[in-house]
Amino acid sequence: MVKEIEIVSEERVAVIGSGNWGTVVARIVGRNVKRYADFHPEVKMWVFEELIKGRKLTEIINQQHENVKYLPGFKIPENVVAVPDLLDATRDATSLIFVVPHQFLHDICNQLKGRTHPKAKAISLVKGFNTTDSGIQPMSQVIEDILQLPVCTLSGANIANEIAEERFSETTIGYKFREEGELFKKLLETHYFRIGIVNDVVGVELCGALKNVIAVGAGIIDGLKMGDNTKAAIIRIGVLEMKSFIQRFYKGAKDETFFQSCGLADVITSCYGGRNRRIAEAHVVTGKSFEQLEKELLNGQKLQGPLTAKELNRVLSHKGLEDEYKLFTAIYRIVYEGLPPRKIFDQIV
Ligand SMILES: NC(=O)c1ccc[n+]([C@@H]2O[C@H](COP(=O)([O-])OP(=O)(O)OC[C@H]3O[C@@H](n4cnc5c(N)ncnc54)[C@H](O)[C@@H]3O)[C@@H](O)[C@H]2O)c1
Numbered sequence: 001m002v003k004e005i006e007i008v009s010e011e012r013v014a015v016i017g018s019g020n021w022g023t024v025v026a027r028i029v030g031r032n033v034k035r036y037a038d039f040h041p042e043v044k045m046w047v048f049e050e051l052i053k054g055r056k057l058t059e060i061i062n063q064q065h066e067n068v069k070y071l072p073g074f075k076i077p078e079n080v081v082a083v084p085d086l087l088d089a090t091r092d093a094t095s096l097i098f099v100v101p102h103q104f105l106h107d108i109c110n111q112l113k114g115r116t117h118p119k120a121k122a123i124s125l126v127k128g129f130n131t132t133d134s135g136i137q138p139m140s141q142v143i144e145d146i147l148q149l150p151v152c153t154l155s156g157a158n159i160a161n162e163i164a165e166e167r168f169s170e171t172t173i174g175y176k177f178r179e180e181g182e183l184f185k186k187l188l189e190t191h192y193f194r195i196g197i198v199n200d201v202v203g204v205e206l207c208g209a210l211k212n213v214i215a216v217g218a219g220i221i222d223g224l225k226m227g228d229n230t231k232a233a234i235i236r237i238g239v240l241e242m243k244s245f246i247q248r249f250y251k252g253a254k255d256e257t258f259f260q261s262c263g264l265a266d267v268i269t270s271c272y273g274g275r276n277r278r279i280a281e282a283h284v285v286t287g288k289s290f291e292q293l294e295k296e297l298l299n300g301q302k303l304q305g306p307l308t309a310k311e312l313n314r315v316l317s318h319k320g321l322e323d324e325y326k327l328f329t330a331i332y333r334i335v336y337e338g339l340p341p342r343k344i345f346d347q348i349v
């Protein structure tokens with residue numbers, strides 16, 4: 001039984017993750033905690049430690065106030081402290097913000113098991129999910145199951161660098177307890193980053209996970225130089241498969257969620273500006289694997305689309321549903337089975 005939400009008079013915040021999006025979020029939160037008396041003015045940011053030209057990334061961040069690897073060129077407020085030890089970063093925190101690539105979340109939660117603050121609550125900004133043969137395991141569920149915390153989700157049309165540049169964007173928080181949704185909205189919203197909230201924790205995050213697979217499809221079309229009509233067709237088919245899959249495997253998903261920033265808007269931005277789109281296009285043009293291109297072109301940043309396509313296919317194939325999700329299946333085959341990209345059209349008609 002997950003404990004009830006309890007908001008304390010001075011919430012202490014930890015950001016778990018410091019990649020491209022994680023660092024943008026830490027900058028926002030670092031500024032917001034200074035605006036409101038109900039947050040402690042220091043934010044701890046857990047950093048997966050690595051050496052940059054012989055120096056520890058945490059030391060660089062704490063001395064230069066810049067994440068030179070994952071968000072170069074943007075200052076981080078001085079009240080955001082980079083911490084290499086996960087338990088040190090989170091021990092006192094009553095508000096935990098999870099923003100790591102989804103493949104690392106399970107391990108991180110296991111390290112935190114039984115060691116979080118008794119009044120801790122969490123929000124997951126992670127886009128991805130795990131699967132078993134019988135179905136899906138949303139990332140919020142992983143956090144809730146292992147840490148026994150109430151968990152919100154945040155997902156939207158949010159290319160990190162554009163938000164770092166303070167260009168107007170929207171996002172969506174999914175909540176179970178409205179009070180918790182409102183708390184995280186206060187902590188994360190700015191005049192250029194507007195937050196809508198919906199009572200649909202899992203619907204919000206599943207849109208964020210599946211749009212990454214559609215974005216791989218869009219990148220394949222870009223690589224084939226098929227033009228905008230074809231790309232629009234792939235997006236349309238992808239949105240239908242996304243909605244059908246979510247409503248099949250998660251009965252609580254609300255129709256309105258698909259029209260929030262986490263739904264259609266995120267599909268659009270990802271299919272035009274995201275990393276998954278870019279690497280998929282490069283795959284078609286160069287013939288190199290996604291894994292190799294991720295290493296060559298992303299400087300440590302991680303793709304979520306190919307892994308999600310694999311997780312997805314595990315469920316679809318196990319349940320005999322590949323024919324109902326032809327686009328998702330074609331994308332999986334291109335990424336993992338060497339299907340020539342141009343064959344995508346044979347697969348989806
Ligand atoms: N970048 C964006 O524009 C964006 C926007 C919205 C949501 N997201 C989502 O946010 C999540 C985090 O993405 P990001 O962009 O902040 O990260 P990223 O892809 O930029 O960086 C990868 C991160 O993983 C860390 N890492 C590497 N190996 C690790 C390990 N073994 N254990 C733990 N951490 C390790 C790296 O230190 C780095 O912080 C993802 O689910 C992503 O889909 C990203």
Ligand SMILES: O=P(O)(O)OC[C@H](O)CO
Pocket residue numbers: 127156157158159160212215266269270273274275276277303304
């Ligand atoms: O760069 P991508 O493809 O990981 O997408 C980034 C964000 O999720 C867009 O909302």
